[in-house]
Amino acid sequence: MNDFIEIKNARIHNLKGIDVKIPKNKLTVITGVSGSGKSSLAFDTLYEEGKRRYLMFSGTQFMIDSTPTFDSISGLSPTVAVEQRIIRQSNPRSTVGTRTKIGNILAMLFAAYGTRDSKYDDGLPLSMEMFQKNSPKGMCVKCLGSGTVKKVDEDKLFGDLSLKVEDVCLGLGKRGSTKKMLDSFYKYHNISPDQKLSSLTDEQLFCLKYGDSGKSSFMGFIPWIFHVTNGAFSTNSRLSHLLTEAGYMTKPSCPKCGGTGLGVHASSTTIGGKTISELENIYIKDLFDFLNTTPLKRSPLLNEILTKLSCMVDVGLHHLSLSRPVPTLSGGEIQRLFLASYIIAEMDSIIFVFDEPTIGLHEVEKEKLISIIRNLVNRGNTVIAVEHDENFMRCADYIIDLGPFAGINGGERIFQGSFEEFLQCKHSNTAPYLKNNDILNMKSTYRTVNSDKILKVENANIHNLKNVTVDIPLGLMVGVAGVSGSGKSSLISDTLVPKLKILLNNKFVGDQNEDNEGIPEDNSVISGWERIKKCLVIDQKPIGRSRTSCPATYTGVFDRIRALFAKESGSSAGLFTVNSEGGCKVCKGDGEVHYHVGFGNFIDTECEACSGTGFIPEALEVTLNGKNIKEVLSFTVDEAVLFFKGRDKQIDKILATLQRVGMGYITLGQKTPTISGGESQRIKLAKELSKGQAAKDAVYILDEPTTGLSFHDSVRLMKLMEELVTKGNTVIVTEHDPYILSNCDYIFEMGPGGGSDGGKLIAAGSPVDLKNNQNSIIGRYLK
The missing domain is CATH 3.40.50.300 (P-loop containing nucleotide triphosphate hydrolases)
Structure with a gap:
């Protein structure tokens, strides 16, 4: 049996045809500066090939031709990736409880052992669905499971009678179908949009608020607000935002369910005196203690929920609640949520690939996580982690260091071997910091606190x-x-x-x-x-909401680049964006076609119509200094700095600032889903710093x-x-x-x-x- 996973000539992204050996049933850390090729090796090479082989032999009738990114990989077994991709966790109804399935088990526990309030006992047997707000049997009939109701403050909206009619309508009656409806209303009731509310008769004001029973095509402003903000028209989010910002619309708790989103069966059934909503809202550590001490019959259901909760406490998620929405979790918390489910499954002979598992953890908590991951290895698994944490590296059996720098200046294998050998590596940009902490510049004096500020x-x-x-x-x-x-x-x-x-x-x-x-x-x-x-909040949320967004669009560089191409060709700037006339009609500018192959897995194949560029041929025919728009978007920031130097002052400024925050290795057109939370934050910082206002x-x-x-x-x-x-x-x-x-x-x-x-x-x-x-x-x- 081969004791190593061997990768020959890996060459995806910036990897320069490297050969790597990874020991099986050991903990291996892949390290190196940001952009050196760590994720390209761990995820884009090792994990993707493991997934491809699994799908090929699992009966999935799906084969694709792809450009090889390595010569061979031997010793590969089933591979699991535990990533931080926050953008994939965007369903607002997904909670810690639904993601871990603990919510389902808790609902089953209430259905089996809950104590019903006799006043609300209708004789129907309790079922799991009655304790789930996303189920028709369990949701509150008033708010349909959301827990909130929309409420318009009529007094605030119509209280100032000196306002004009069009002011009350928030200027939304200026075009399209909205204008036609309002024009019909104005004509029928002989009202001018310039009239003040004080000049309207009681009947006119009543009809403006609540409608005129179909005499005109306008349903009345209050009903129209609810119609629009519930998604009837494309103005939905814009109007909601305007109303909320102005304080005209609020979302108070539903008066019927008290904000739980649950129906009468769930709100009148308890375990140990607590409803399911109360238990879902307390911290996981407290929930474990409550269920562990409540005089409840020991059953497989109870044992399973206690095991899962105990594991979540062990991986540092004790501070979450089951009701916590998954999109509000950090990348590290999402990763540990997935880790908990794998530990509970007690699998062995698996290759686990982690993406910085210590992110978001205090030094005290890291020690416990390292011991949990070591237990995965002791159980017969192989663990490979992309990681920068010093203590994590010291606990590793094997180190792979990539570099020496980022982007085109990285992608080389600098070192592979034990941690002790790594400390002696003279070509690494990481080893010196591990060997000698004095290299890290430490303050010797601190600024003093000014009590007036x-x-x-x-x-x-x-x-x-x-x-x-x-x-x-x-x-x-x-x-x-x-x-x-x-x-x-x-x-x-x-x-x-x-x-x-x-x-x-x-x-x-x-x-x-x-x-x-x-x-x-x-x-x-x-x-x-x-x-x-001025206050600037620079967080780790994704820099774009669509798959075609990228650093160039977010920082504003792309607008100026398109203007340069438009000037060169005499065409419109829209020709040089995949979201407009320049986008491929088959893949909608994505460059890839996505096929669902079951079990939540997707295979992405290069779009044949545009050869993966996302652009139509006419857009690619135009060049700037010999490079077309796709080639320019493929530049790293470092390469783009040299290419655009002197062409546009604002482009020069933004690119130089991206370099300063350490983002010289990313490409201008890198897709948002592949950008980590930390990278998103540094791109946001660069965008603000490049504005050049006197700070x-x-x-x-x-x-x-x-x-x-x-x-x-x-x-x-x-x-x-x-x-x-x-x-x-x-x-x-x-x-x-x-x-x-x-x-x-x-x-x-x-x-x-x-x-x-x-x-x-x-x-x-x-x-x-x-x-x-x-x-x-x-x-x-x-x-």
């Missing part, structure tokens, strides 16, 4: 926060630390950010599609915000910016953040990395535990203060 958050009590008050010093690098679920996101993302968004209004820069829906109202108070000239007294809020970064790249990012603070700005960074936290001027730490054990401020001060603070958990790990 404090952003104060008082009485924060969202989620698990226990009336927290915290002083955030402005003009400093401020770190936010704490174990998973300790309250970091609740304090920053769910309290500070929504408040600043309202207070700063147009001086706030963040995800425009983010409406903070689902975050409950709280009684917290923010003071000291008047000193902030001072701004607040930058970053969420774990070192995600996916090697030591080498973290040093570059740290310099950039330091530069922002030196210019007179504030950087608030939520982070677990001891290197970043050690270089902050001030840290406040949440804890002490996660979920119900967290939500308190346990330490605050400089890194030196925290090292000397016995209450601090992160203090012992600071450099």
Whole structure:
């Protein structure tokens, strides 16, 4: 039996025909700087070939011709990828409970052992469906399972009688079918859109609000709002956004079900005095304790749910609840959710490929995760992890290092062997940092807190926060630390950010599609915000919502590139985009055709009509300095810098900034689904920095910016953040990395535990203060 997986001449993306040997039944870490080719080797070569072979021999009648990306792979067994692809987890109805199937088991438990309230016992036998809000038998009949109802504030909308009729209609009656409906209404009732509401008769105002029983084609503004915002027309999201922003529309809890989305059977049946909604809303650790101590008959159902919950606690998900929507999870949390399901399955002889499994974990939690992954190996599996974490590497049986740099300057195998041998590797950009921690630049002095420049958050009590008050010093690098679920996101993302968004209004820069829906109202108070000239929230959410979006479109570079091509050819700029007249009509500009082959698996094949370019031939015939639009989009940022130099100042500026944030290796046209959360964040940072406005007294809020970064790249990012603070700005960074936290001027730490054990401020001060603070958990790990 072959003791190694052997890959010969791997050459996908930037891999330069490398040969690699990976020992079976061992823990192997693939490391290297960002963009060096780690994912190309682990996922695009190893995992994709494992998946292809499985589908080929599993009876799936699906064979495709593809360009070979390696000469041979031997020793391959069934392969499982445990990735962080957040963009694939976008169903808002998908929750931790539905994803792990624990929600189903809990519903079965209630159907079998629930105690019914005699007042609501209709004699029907209880079934699992009655406890599921997505089921017709279980959903609330008023809100249809959503838990909320739309409500229009009529007094606010029509209260100011000095407004014109067209102002009340929010300017939406200017074109299309909406204009025809309103024109019909105006004509029948002899009303002008310029008239003030005060000039309307009671009957005219009533008909404008509620309709005129079909006398004109307009149904009335209130019914029309509900009709439109429920998806009747394409203006749906635009109108909803306008109404919500203006405060005219709210989504209060459904009065019938109290916001649970469940019908009367579920709301009147309990186990241990708790309804299924109450149990789904508590932390997983507390749910485990509750079910484990409730006097309930031991059954296979109960044992299965306790086993699954125990495993989720072990992988660091104790702070989640079953009702938590999957799209709100971080990449690391999603990955550990998948990991838990594989551990429960007790499989062996499998190749597991992980994508930075320690992301989002505190140093304390990493130790437990490493031991869980080692247990996978001890059970007879092979584990391959793309990872930058120092402790994870030290625990590995085998190291593969790629590099030396990113993109075209990477893709070489620098090293393969044991960790001890790796420390002596002179050509690696990672080994020196492991061998000598002194290479990491550490601050020797910290900026001092100015008591006149404090952003104060008082009485924060969202989620698990226990009336927290915290002083955030402005003009400093401020770190936010704490174990998973300790309250970091609740304090920053769910309290500070929504408040600043309202207070700063147009001086706030963040995800425009983010409406903070689902975050409950709280009684917290923010003071000291008047000193902030601008707030920029730079998170890890995807930079685009469609498959054809890419860094070039997001940063605005693509508009200027298309303009250059249009000028060169005399054609319209639309010819040079796949979303307009230049897109292939067969694959809709995707370059690939997608076939579902069962069990949630897809095979992507190159579109024959456009040979995978996504463009029509006419678009590709035009060249700029010998390169067509597809070839330009295939440039890395580093290559594009040289190609466009001097052609367009704004293109030069944006590309140079992408280089500064360490993104020189990505291609201009790289598809959004292949871009990690950490990469998305750095692209957003580059977009803001390239705008070139005089930055001072701004607040930058970053969420774990070192995600996916090697030591080498973290040093570059740290310099950039330091530069922002030196210019007179504030950087608030939520982070677990001891290197970043050690270089902050001030840290406040949440804890002490996660979920119900967290939500308190346990330490605050400089890194030196925290090292000397016995209450601090992160203090012992600071450099």
